[in-house]
Amino acid sequence: MASMVAAATLGGVSAACAQQTIRVGWTIPAEESKYWMMKRPQEFPDLGKTYKIEWTQFQGTSPMTQALAAGALDCATQAPLSLANGVVGGNLKAYIVAQHVFEKPGGFSVYWAVLEDSPIKKIADLKGKTVGISVLGGGTQGPFDMLLKKNGVDPKTDIKLVETSFSISEDALRQGRVDAVNMNQPFAARAEAKGGTRKLFSLSEAMPNIVHILEACRADFVDKNPDAVKAYVRDITSGMKKALANRDETLKVVSEVIKAPIPVLDSYLLKDNDFGRDPGAAPNFPAIQKMLDIYAETGMLPKLDVAQFKHPTIVAPLQ
Numbered sequence: 001m002a003s004m005v006a007a008a009t010l011g012g013v014s015a016a017c018a019q020q021t022i023r024v025g026w027t028i029p030a031e032e033s034k035y036w037m038m039k040r041p042q043e044f045p046d047l048g049k050t051y052k053i054e055w056t057q058f059q060g061t062s063p064m065t066q067a068l069a070a071g072a073l074d075c076a077t078q079a080p081l082s083l084a085n086g087v088v089g090g091n092l093k094a095y096i097v098a099q100h101v102f103e104k105p106g107g108f109s110v111y112w113a114v115l116e117d118s119p120i121k122k123i124a125d126l127k128g129k130t131v132g133i134s135v136l137g138g139g140t141q142g143p144f145d146m147l148l149k150k151n152g153v154d155p156k157t158d159i160k161l162v163e164t165s166f167s168i169s170e171d172a173l174r175q176g177r178v179d180a181v182n183m184n185q186p187f188a189a190r191a192e193a194k195g196g197t198r199k200l201f202s203l204s205e206a207m208p209n210i211v212h213i214l215e216a217c218r219a220d221f222v223d224k225n226p227d228a229v230k231a232y233v234r235d236i237t238s239g240m241k242k243a244l245a246n247r248d249e250t251l252k253v254v255s256e257v258i259k260a261p262i263p264v265l266d267s268y269l270l271k272d273n274d275f276g277r278d279p280g281a282a283p284n285f286p287a288i289q290k291m292l293d294i295y296a297e298t299g300m301l302p303k304l305d306v307a308q309f310k311h312p313t314i315v316a317p318l319q
Contacts, residue, residue, distance in 0.1 A: 020228035025064040025076030030101040033239030051228040060135025075217040079139020096309040098215035098236045098316035099283040104276030111202035123151035132164030132181035143206035237317040240281040280317030
């Protein structure tokens with residue numbers, strides 16, 4: 001009888017471990033591996049069995065950094081600058097476990113647009129103007145600030161910088177609420193199809209081959225739940241492979257998540273004019289280090305070593 005009780009107790013512990021919940025933050029756009037996991041969970045045998053996911057959507061990476069630092073999330077989409085700010089200002093300790101997208105030569109680069117008939121012809125003309133950015137302190141602000149300073153514009157005093165999420169950036173520009181605004185896919189493709197806007201500058205002018213978004217998990221959570229996080233990273237790896245291998249299905253999945261029409265997505269998604277994606281979702285640590293070095297050189301961050309974000313075994317690609 002005592003043996004039966006012990007077995008039942010151990011079985012309960014095992015079941016509890018098997019159902020570890022990972023609280024995951026996500027945003028729009030460019031997280032196809034996560035979108036596959038959300039909308040096609042049957043394609044991932046461990047999901048819902050080895051571990052479960054509690055999904056929470058955010059407007060950008062900066063608020064997810066705050067949630068990670070506060071212990072409200074276990075894993076989340078991050079930009080290198082957001083993650084570094086969490087380390088410096090929030091004592092966040094985290095591992096980079098995967099990578100979503102980066103800017104590749106000849107591909108899409110996040111850009112700022114103005115109306116076609118706007119008197120703003122160059123970056124210096126932004127002085128005294130209202131400029132939209134997806135989220136203050138997010139991943140795009142680093143190279144944005146660098147470009148403005150290079151062209152004689154102080155991003156803190158010479159412009160009025162306001163949060164304008166990618167999803168409403170086009171409307172904010174056309175309605176005159178901002179004089180210039182950041183554009184990302186699929187919203188850039190939609191705006192370009194309508195016409196009446198033009199590109200003012202792109203982030204690739206400040207920092208080539210930007211790693212835009214990666215996947216990071218709190219170090220304490222990883223250390224406490226290595227098997228669950230390994231399963232999660234295996235699924236991120238698998239999700240990226242599925243996204244790249246089956247573009248037609250990926251178009252459907254992304255449309256279901258971000259509510260953009262498939263014809264709009266089809267004009268760029270996973271084509272040459274899109275972001276780059278590593279087929280195994282592997283983080284490009286040397287590129288991330290270069291970004292951290294540039295931020296340090298410009299005074300935006302203290303010197304940081306990307307090695308602090310590397311886990312010895314839990315990192316994509318995982319099979």
